[in-house]
Amino acid sequence: xxxxxxxxxxxxxxxxxxxxxxxxxxxxxxxxxxxxxxxxxxxxxxxxxxxxxxxxxxxxxxxxxxxxxxxxxxxxxx
Amino acid sequence: xxxxxxxxxxxxxxxxxxxxxxxxxxxxxxxxxxxxxxxxxxxxxxxxxxxxxxxxxxxxxxxxxxxxxxxxxxxxxxxxxxxxxxxxxxxxxxxxxxxxxxxxxxxxxxxxxxxxxxxxxxxxxxxxxxxxxxxxxxxxxxxxxxxxxxxxxxxxxxxxxxxxxxxxxxxxxxxxxxxxxxxxxxxxxxxxxxxxxxxxxxxxxxxxxxxxxxxxxxxxxxxxxxxxxxxxxxxxxxxxxxxxxxxxxxxxxxxxxxxxxxxxxxxxxxxxxxxxxxxxxxxxxxxxxxxxxxxxxxxxxxxxxxxxxxxxxxxxxxxxxxxxxxxxxxxxxxxxxxxxxxxxxxxxxxxxxxxxxxxxx
Numbered sequence: 001x002x003x004x005x006x007x008x009x010x011x012x013x014x015x016x017x018x019x020x021x022x023x024x025x026x027x028x029x030x031x032x033x034x035x036x037x038x039x040x041x042x043x044x045x046x047x048x049x050x051x052x053x054x055x056x057x058x059x060x061x062x063x064x065x066x067x068x069x070x071x072x073x074x075x076x077x078x
Numbered sequence: 079x080x081x082x083x084x085x086x087x088x089x090x091x092x093x094x095x096x097x098x099x100x101x102x103x104x105x106x107x108x109x110x111x112x113x114x115x116x117x118x119x120x121x122x123x124x125x126x127x128x129x130x131x132x133x134x135x136x137x138x139x140x141x142x143x144x145x146x147x148x149x150x151x152x153x154x155x156x157x158x159x160x161x162x163x164x165x166x167x168x169x170x171x172x173x174x175x176x177x178x179x180x181x182x183x184x185x186x187x188x189x190x191x192x193x194x195x196x197x198x199x200x201x202x203x204x205x206x207x208x209x210x211x212x213x214x215x216x217x218x219x220x221x222x223x224x225x226x227x228x229x230x231x232x233x234x235x236x237x238x239x240x241x242x243x244x245x246x247x248x249x250x251x252x253x254x255x256x257x258x259x260x261x262x263x264x265x266x267x268x269x270x271x272x273x274x275x276x277x278x279x280x281x282x283x284x285x286x287x288x289x290x291x292x293x294x295x296x297x298x299x300x301x302x303x304x305x306x307x308x309x310x311x312x313x314x315x316x317x318x319x320x321x322x323x324x325x326x327x328x329x330x331x332x333x334x335x336x337x338x339x340x341x342x343x344x345x346x347x348x349x350x351x352x353x354x355x356x357x358x359x360x361x362x363x364x365x366x367x368x369x370x371x372x373x374x375x376x377x378x379x380x381x382x383x384x385x386x387x388x389x390x391x392x393x394x395x396x397x398x399x400x401x402x403x404x405x406x407x408x409x410x411x412x413x414x415x416x417x418x419x420x421x422x423x424x425x426x427x428x429x430x431x432x433x434x435x436x437x438x439x
Contacts, residue, residue: 003116003296004221004270030198033224033335043273043326046168046218047196048225050335051273051326060324061295062084065303069093 004045006053009038019044085297094302095129101309102131109261110308111254111398113139113247114268115426116296122435124298136305137398140250140350141268143218144170144424145396148349149383151243152176155215157378158241159189164207165241166200167215169193170424173417177384181215197229204238212238213372219247221270223361224335227342230367239372242363245348247271248279249359253350254397255287264290264308266301269323276331277321284317295323342367351420352385352393392419395428402429409433 007019007029015032019042030048042049102108112118118138121127127136140146153176159165165181172182172193185191190210194200200214216226223244230240247268254262267280272293283289290311294304304322311318321327339361348360363371373379386392390412391405402408402421412418414433421427 004273030196030225030228032228033332033338035334043270045221045270046225047198048228050221050224050270051332053326057325061300061322064322064324065090065094065299068303068306069090069097 004043004050006041007044007049009036009040009042012036012038017042017049019049085295085299087299090299091129091302094299094306098129098134098302098306098309099131101306101313102134103309103312104133106133107261108134108263108309108312110134110136110264110266110305111139111262112136112141112266112268112294112301113251113254114141114266114271115143115145115424115428115431116270117141117266117268117294117301118428118431119426120296120298120301122431126298126301129302130305134305134309136266137262138395138428139254139398140353140396141247142396142421142424142426142428143222143245144168144174145392145420145427146245146250146350146353147171147174147217147243147420148351149175149177149385150349150380151241151383152180153178153380153383154373154378155181155213155241156184156189157380158213158372158376159184159191160187161376161378162190162211163372163376164190164192164203164210164212165215166192166194166203166212168195168217170426171215171217173423174420175387175418175423197225201229201232201234201238204235208235208237210237213241213376214238216240216242216244218244219268219271220244220274220339223339223343224274224332227335227338230342230363230370231338234370239370239375240363241372242343242361244343244361245350246345246359246361247275248282249356250350251280251283253353253356255283255289257397257399260397260399262289263312264292266304266308267291267293269293269295269300269326272323272327272331274332274335276336277319277327277329279331280319284319288317290317290320292320293323293327295326352396387418390419392421392429395419395421402432405429
């Protein structure tokens with residue numbers, strides 16, 4: 001039940017947003033829990049956006065992973 | 079953003095599994111506990127346990143909100159339904175057993191029980207049928223509770239009330255640490271609960287309990303990196319709070335959602351199925367919203383129920399004390415088609431996930 005899925009906001013009106021889950025089908029979600037604007041990616045849980053995601057933060061994960069792997073490798077070669 | 083495959087890169091997986099094998103302490107059993115049904119799904123579905131060294135165990139804590147809802151609160155919903163109030167609830171709540179009946183049993187007897195995807199659906203239904211009384215059965219952890227808060231604060235229609243059964247994750251993690259013979263060495267904290275409550279909510283675990291704690295996302299690589307980050311802390315002999323799910327979780331979390339929850343709810347002691355009463359582990363509507371509280375509005379309050387049918391080991395599965403396969407009922411008397419315990423009902427229940435993935439050894 002704590003599943004949350006990223007979606008892109010296409011339109012916002014009165015606290016409700018039309019979002020695209022990547023399938024091209026637009027769905028309505030409530031955005032009153034976040035400060036989001038058109039074009040933002042949000043995590044959607046049970047019809048409500050619970051967090052705004054930024055593309056930079058998505059890159060952060062990949063950066064963290066490579067940092068972890070590379071830090072260990074550099075230790076090994078020392 | 080939708081390039082999921084970047085988060086499932088087999089080459090990265092091979093490298094991190096190698097790191098895990100190098101870093102795992104050789105002698106003792108290392109027990110890492112997660113507290114999220116979605117983490118259990120990722121771990122089981124992708125067979126991650128089979129990639130870990132034999133002495134590294136990942137166990138599932140009480141991370142399924144439907145499973146932890148006590149029978150007494152299902153009984154309250156059933157009683158309201160049988161009184162003629164339309165009960166709206168999430169789909170996997172329907173078959174969760176109460177002391178005698180589930181909401182599905184009540185529906186079969188003619189009660190009006192409707193599945194909704196979202197709290198806002200309950201509001202729309204109540205608006206469309208003003209002559210009927212509706213109650214929304216609000217189950218879920220901190221990921222879901224903000225949506226209930228939104229609707230409570232938004233002044234819902236007069237014919238809609240809330241049967242609030244929300245539970246909080248950090249108190250359940252504290253309970254696990256108090257169980258002497260469980261011997262947990264590290265926590266994987268739930269990613270989506272954490273988007274709301276933030277990293278700061280787990281500060282107590284490394285500080286007061288010296289427990290390595292890593293907030294993790296839900297891709298298989300997220301979980302493997304979290305396992306590695308815990309093993310690295312154990313090897314270094316330190317206990318830190320680390321964030322693996324940097325793409326969604328911040329230190330403070332969603333402060334707007336937290337403020338709405340503060341306005342709508344008081345934190346109270348709460349019953350957890352088969353686990354008893356945990357201090358400060360549940361939400362209750364604030365006094366000012368008593369008119370929206372289904373328990374107050376219809377005078378329904380059940381404090382005791384039968385949480386476990388005879389032989390059911392759900393309470394031990396939920397704290398990771400036993401595996402589903404160690405329960406004598408698993409896939410015999412209790413199956414996804416005919417579940418006996420709550421852990422076999424919900425799609426986030428450990429037994430249901432194991433049964434579906436055919437991880438039966």
